[in-house]
Amino acid sequence: MADTRQITIKDVAQAAGVSFKTVSRVLNDEPNVRKELRDRVKAIAAELGYVPNVAARDLAGGRSYLIGLMFDNPSESYISKIQTGAITRCRTTGYYLIVEPLEPTDDVVATLEPILSRLRVEGLILTPPICDNLAVLDAIERAGVRYVRIAPDRDADRAPCVAMDDVHAAYEMTRHLLSLGHRDIAFIKGHPGHGAAPRRLEGYLRAMGEAGLVVPAEHIQPGQFSFQSGMVAGEALLGLDHPPTAIFASNDDMALGVMWAALHAGLSVPGDISVAGFDDSQPSRMAWPQLTTVRQPIAEMSAAAVDILIEGANRGRASQPANRWLDYELVVRGSTGAPRPVSARVEPRMISS
Structure with a gap:
């Protein structure tokens, strides 16, 4: 046998x-x-x-080999990549991942404290925007749990973090649109509570300013990092008396909403309107035309966060692991092209939701 x-x-x-x-x-x-x-x-x-036998290791060494992931991010594609990166790295290192979504409408601290007391995790990964919630950080520190923040916007030295240069990435995307000949470039902002939102707006404005262009106030629209908010912003921009020739949405979900709005208005992408996004989510590659975007190393960020937590657990509290900065990539696809001459542009149909 x-x-x-x-x-x-x-x-x-x-x-x-x-x-x-x-x-x-x-x-x-x-x-x-x-x-x-x-x-x-x-x-x-x-x-x-x-x-590895997790239960035996726990009893023998006083360690749980559990890492928690907590998020309140509205983008499903973003969170999917975050989970994939963390789970894959945990599996290769003998750890296990516990995922806890936290609703932003709840009393987050009241929800979090029982979780921290019942689950003996060796560390937590926090995504934006919850990674900038100071009350949440205070609660985690009171519980004595290590944590790593992904792309925080404030108090960057408070705990280890993993990030990329959102400002320069948005700057490069805007420069790409300028290089195609666009001058009327609109921008859709991200979730107001998300640290990356103001950084991406900053990069866009820097590139436009260096090009000597004044951005009309109506060319900067609010957004929530959701398809619906991108659709609403796209409808507003395409309905202007002088609509832009290109729209840069600060994440892919919103950019896809803009493409829907353009289709609904009888416009072609990129013939009548160029559209660019940010993240390189799976839906960005499934759209037609495929979306020009910034490839954010989302899965790599969460994998690096796992590495930092394991490194911290092995070192003890004698020293704090270093922060990690990861590279991005500008991905040019079919949704952006040169603007048509004014005489050849198509007037959008009246848009009604």
Whole structure:
């Protein structure tokens, strides 16, 4: 009969010719283990099919190997990528992810405190905008739980964070539209409570200012990082007496809402109106034409957040892991092109919701 017993850490130690403690240090990613030895032990563990027993590790070492993800972000595509990156990294490091959505209309702290007391997580990942909620940060610190913030807007040195340069990314996207010949470029702002929203607006305004262009007030529309808000803003912009030739929405969901509004008004993209977004979500690649956007390393950000929490757990509280800055990429697709001459432009149909 086949041997169906579970492979243990002692089996790995015996196969590798090292002590039980050495294998434990390697599998827990503790420091001061030679790279060659670390790689060999991990390879043997994988070959034997070793699966960590979380309950046993918890009892033996006082650690839960659980990481929590908490969010109140309205963008489903953004949160999907955040979860994917964190889950994938947790699986490769022997940790497990607990996901807790927090409704922004609730008393967030009242919801959070019982979670912190019942779940013995080794750390939390906080996404915007909740990562900038000072009452939430105070509650987490009172509970003595480590946390990492993704793209925070305030008190950046309060805890480790993972971020990218939203200002320069939006600046580059605006410069791309300018390089195509657009001068009437409108912008749709993001959720007012989201730290990235003002940074992306700043990048847009900087590029427009450097080009010597004055932006009419009506060319900057409010948004909520949702498809619906992009559709409403798009309808408002396309209904102006002098509509823009390009619209830069500060996330993909809103940009897709703009494309819907353009279609509803009888306009073609990019022939009559160019549209650009931000994030490089999966829907941006499923739209037709595909959306020009900024590829934000969302999954990589949450994976890096997991790494920071594990590094902090292994170090203890003696030192704080360094912040991580990740690169972005400008992705040019079919939704942007040169503006048509004024004489060839199509007047939008009357838009009614």
